[in-house]
Amino acid sequence: MKIRTRAFLLGIVPALLLAALLVGYLSLGRLADLESALRHRGLSLASYVSESAQYAVVSGNIAVLTPLLEHLREQDDVVSMAIRRGDGTPLLTFGAVPEGLSLPLAEAAVNTSTHIAFSMPVKIQAPPVDDPFLPEAREPGRVVAWVQVVMSRAGNQRVAREMLFNSLLIVGLGLVFTVILVRRLALTGIRPLMEIIDTVRRIGEGDLSGRLVANARSELRGLQLGINRMCEGLASSQQEMLRRIDEATAELTRQKEAAEQANQAKSKFLAAASHDLRQPLYALGLFSATLKQTVYTPGQIALVEKIEASVHALEDMFNTLLDLSRLEAGILQAQTRDIPLQQLFDRIARDHALQAEDKGLRFVVRPTSLRVHSDPLLLQRILSNLVSNALRYTRRGGVLLAARRRAGGVRVEVWDTGIGIETENLSRIFDEYFQVDNAARDRRQGLGLGLNIVRRLGELLGHAIEARSRPGLGSTFSVNLPAAMSSESGEPERRRDHRLVPGSFSGQRVLVIEDDADVREALRGLLESWGLTVLEAGGAGQALRTAGADAPPDLVISDYRLSAGENGIDTIASLRRAWNACPRALLISGDIAPESVAAMSASGLPVLHKPVHPARLRAVVATLLQS
CATH class of the missing domain: 3.30.565.10 (Histidine kinase-like ATPase, C-terminal domain)
Structure with missing residues (x-):
């Protein structure tokens, strides 16, 4: 519930309750007075008629009561009146007794929701002088007749309705006055508080542009001024924070760009290291394996084996470090x-x-x-x-x-x-x-x-x-x-x-396609030392010329990355088309780029990654030639 509503209710509800209590109290009191007056008047009328009818009833001269009855007829609240003998026989009546109302021949008062009736005896009263013409007068206290008067409550009810209407009108006017007064007082006292609440809500939503007019005449003025100072401080802090965020964002952008550039440089370095740095290491391994085929003395053999062991250890460490770098680079x-x-x-x-x-x-x-x-x-x-x-x-x-x-x-x-x-x-x-x-x-x-x-x-x-x-x-x-x-x-x-069962090859023709002259020479020397016939070329065109268009070799060994934008997969495919034959082929690669690895995997060709151990190369070559 809003504060303004609460303020209205706080001012109106007590006034409404007080008005209801006063109206109820005064109305009930007034109604009780009217009821008492009606009862007293009815009793008075019945007593008056009873006293007045004594002589007429005893003397039998009922006509003398006619003026009295006519006077009673003119009373708005008198419905009916009757004078009856002791046996109930009517002597004089006017008006009809309301349906459902029954009066006994006894002194009584009968109430209904719309009428009140009184029954009063006519008694012989002792006369001041002895009257020889009225022998009944000598029996004082004897009941000779009954007077019955029926009074209507319509007048009281009409007065009650008018009183209720007037009371409600007064209460309504009072409530209107109260609402106007409370509204004026509430708006005067609560408007600054409502403005404070709205401003605080906007601050909570991030709007720091609002300011309060310090027009309150109470302690709220200090609160208004404090909120204004707080808004100014928050706005200043927000601007400073936004400035710092912009600076930090710009710095993060610069760092991100630098990191991306460094990552690209690292990827390029790894790609270069994977191919270019592997080449001399690969050639060194091939040369050492070839050298081992040409020495015979124990000292020379031991020296070459040490060279091979060192080369193999270097190859393993290089491959391991390169793999770790690729993992850390996320490529x-x-x-x-x-x-x-x-x-x-x-x-x-x-x-x-x-x-x-x-x-x-x-x-x-x-x-x-x-x-x-x-x-x-x-x-x-x-x-x-x-x-x-x-x-x-x-x-x-x-x-x-x-x-x-x-x-x-x-x-x-x-x-x-x-x-x-x-x-x-x-x-x-x-x-x-x-x-x-x-x-x-x-x-x-x-x-x-x-x-x-x-x-x-x-x-x-x-x-x-x-x-x-x-x-x-x-x-x-x-x-x-x-x-x-x-x-x-x-x-x-x-x-x-x-x-692997060591054995000699029988002069099978092997075409080596490698753009690096040192690697090509080392690979040729190693393969020839195994008893293979080696044809060498630096690219696809030279390979076709060297091998001949009509004489495909038994095996093609090609580097994946060749000069002039060529690659081993396309070169082998073009040679097979030219020969109209599908000789066995082997790819040797030092390329680690994801797209290159995917291309080699999709080609279906066996792949060896540089640097290749000579024994592993021999095992693969033997398997391909034997198959």
């Missing part, structure tokens, strides 16, 4: 689809067979027909890191890669019989740079980032990574994957022996 984007696990298992088995063989370990990949929903490249990176880590810390026994259904999904596990992990270290193995059993920080064992990258890739893909271990007995790492969305299934492939 990795998951492209999930339904994939058969066996294809990933085959690649991982092929890539790590030589690592297991060099350490004398059994590497078992259990065939599977299960299909999962994930990003094939990132999932392969996770599983490859887990297998590589297991082989690194296993001295005897072996490593098992397997998959099984679990709780509506698929669980891939990597088991090893390695050194195991202490319970207190299980929660730390996924931290950056943490390594088990590498207190000397031997860089041949990596940087301690492999499992950290596994955890980050798992978070990116939404795959939970778990680890459990028993010191001295081995460890198990699990990757929980969602099952494939489609119901398509395949037959598990037969179990293969994934150990």
Whole structure:
């Protein structure tokens, strides 16, 4: 309820209650007086007629009462009157007794809602002198007749209605006067308060432009002035705050632009590092592998093996740091689809067979027909890191890669019989740079980032990574994957022996397409040392001229990024069209841009990422030529 309404009610309700009480009290008093007057008048009339009728009744001269009756007829409130003998026989009457009104022959007063009737006896009174002509006069106190008078209440009711109307009129005029007075007083006293309330409401809504006119004649004047000062202070603070917000917004915009520029620069650097910095490292690995084919003395062989070990350690660290930088830069984007696990298992088995063989370990990949929903490249990176880590810390026994259904999904596990992990270290193995059993920080064992990258890739893909271990007995790492969305299934492939059996090639023709001369020379020398016939070119046109339009090679090895805007996918496609044949092809890339990775994945061509380990390259080449 509004304050103005309350003020009106506070002024009007008491006045209304007081008026109602006064009207009720005065009206009831007045009505009681009228009723008493009517009763007294009726009794007086009945008594007067009773006394006047004594002589007429006794003498039998009723005619002398006629003037009295005529006088009573002229009274508005006298309805009827009758003089009756003691046996009820009427002597003289006028008017009719109202229906439903019955008067006894006894001294009484009878009330109805509209009439009041009186019955009065006519008694013999003792005469002052003895009258010989009226023997009845000698019996004083004897009832000789009855006088009955009926009075109407209509006059009283009319007076009551007039009085009620006049009272209500007076009360109404009083209420009008009260309303005018209260309104004037309320508006005079409450208007400043209402203005204060409205101004405070607008302040609450954020409008600080309103000001109050300090016209109150009470304590509200001080409140008006205080609210004006508060508005001015808030407006000043708001302007200052808006100025600071604008400055902060501008600064945030500058910082955002700087961050975006830095992120773009970082992405460009990573892209350049992925390709340009990999090139000399890739060439160095190929040259060292070729050099190993040309030395024979134990000292020379040991020296080359040390060079190879250093190159491989550098490659691993470079790949690890580059992967970590890509994750931190946020340029990795998951492209999930339904994939058969066996294809990933085959690649991982092929890539790590030589690592297991060099350490004398059994590497078992259990065939599977299960299909999962994930990003094939990132999932392969996770599983490859887990297998590589297991082989690194296993001295005897072996490593098992397997998959099984679990709780509506698929669980891939990597088991090893390695050194195991202490319970207190299980929660730390996924931290950056943490390594088990590498207190000397031997860089041949990596940087301690492999499992950290596994955890980050798992978070990116939404795959939970778990680890459990028993010191001295081995460890198990699990990757929980969602099952494939489609119901398509395949037959598990037969179990293969994934150990690479070294052997010589039989002079198959291999076309190498690489725009970097050092890498091209190193790759040519390595392939020739394996017994392959190598044709080399820097682009698509030179490749067609070198190989000949009618003699497609047995295998095409092409870099993804070539000069003059060419890429390996389009180059291989154009050569196949020119030869009207589809020789086996292999892409080698150092490009990490999401669009490039997506294009290579969609091409269906096998891909090796620089720097490529010579043994891994040999295994892939052997697989492609044998197939």
